Amino acid sequence: MPEVLLQRAFEVRGGDFDKAGETSSEIKALLKEVGIDPTLIRRAGVVTFEAEMNVVMYAESATVVFTLSDEDISIEVFDRGPGIADVDLAMQEGYSTATDEMRQMGFGFGMGLPNIKKNSDIFKLESEVGKGTRLYSAIRLDGAS
């Protein structure tokens, strides 16, 4: 069993574009503080940022749980929101239901979920329409991907 070394929970609010990105910044800062390899920090940063943005864009609110164990970095996002009806479709590169407004802000090109998956060693996405979505991503510390 991996031993949990550090765990933190963050709240993210839907629609809050102003604060978007703060959770991933904080997680990156924690990882830097404990000397995690910059490449792994960057991967964890992409995962958290994209997941956080999806909450901001599509959900009502979410809890992000960051866990550092002696084996991996894991990020788990539980959101309360509309959920995703077709997860396989949402995972496709370029698929997006973002509004024009969001696109003007530079988001919503349909690469978020695929990039999360690409940067994860373990990736899970489960959703219940009308209730919410749970995303799990783990990045191994030994760098094997």
Next chain:
Amino acid sequence: MMTHGFRIDQDKCRGCLSCMRACPTHAIRVRDGKARYIPEKCIDCGSCLKSCPYGAITATTWSFQDMDKFKFKVAVPSPVLFGQFPAGVTPAHIVQGLLSVGFDAVWDYGVELFLASRAVLHYVENWKGPFPLISVSCPVVVRLVQVSYPRMIDQLIRLQIPREIAGREIKRRYAKELGLRPDEIAAVYITPCQAKTISILHPAEGVESHLNGALGISEVYNPILASANQQRNGLPPPAEIPNIVRNSTFLGWSVREGLGRSLARHNSLHVTGLANIIQVFDDIEKGKLQNVEFLEAHSCWSGCTGGNLTVANVYVTLSKLRSLVGDLPEMDAETLAEVNSRYPLEDFSLEAPVLPRPIKGQSGDLREKVRLLQEAEAVLKTLPGYNCGLCGAPTCKEMAKDISAGEASKADCVFFSKDRLSELYKRFLLNDR
């Protein structure tokens, strides 16, 4: 080898906290009444040097004497030099002036600017990684990334900068022409700032410099001016018009936001001033600058024209450069021919990528580091949070880290120890005499 370039004279330092407060990377602590560096956190920006009221801080320098061991000495002046002198002093006078102070040749890196621009354009267009790409022309920016934003290190453009390409070409060309060994030839940058000197003498981790040293503009200014005045009083004007004025690109470089211009088709950003750069880097980390492809950043708020080794007023310099550029064409046939012939033959990539700087306490056992982090967080909760700095650390947060690492104690905080307060007061009385 530690690569930072400043020293604090312990006799002159009065422990006044000015430098500690000015340091953007929290690289200074004042312990036992004296300031000292945490070398691996220093990014060579020179904020401390400027802030010290007692002149206790000095920087790594290089001097005319260091040049003597070379057989053939080539000056590589920054374009900023040409904007420093009063009206009537022409680029030709300045080139002549450099020769009169002991250089055997003067190299303007106009061609190298074009070569580098082309290489960067190609690099940006073929880049598959994350944006924005960051220019490596300002050494302070490179070190800031190494020290504070190591996960952006791959975004530093892995290409030689113009002055370095020039250094390499100087060695190659003169070695061939004069039958000398490359190590008998000195390529000496005439620099507007300290940070570039340091980047030549102690390049960023992983990188080497093709230049041998640097002299500050302030060091060569007076001799050049004297020579220019002699030239103007009767001596025949220099026969040759220097290449520098063949086109407007070299002299106009600092006026026109450098590389950004040749990347006009790409979304590029030019940021100046360290505080602004830090803000932009934080925004990049927060994902707020997704569409920017190229970032040119200069630590000095006015770009290199305002470097700490310049002499003239920034605005006067810019205006002078603008008038020198006048209506010169951006490119001329001769330069173009040279660029076209060299571009395919030379490799502009950095020999090795810039590496993140190893920070003390960030290697070793993960469990132990997590423990330190948690302890620092616990200590921070007990500190007053005023960030007064009297403990000798710039913020309570930094102090908490120092305490958890065993480098300071809670008794250094005036809110915990009255002795600390009276000790500081005694020191004040002593210093005041």
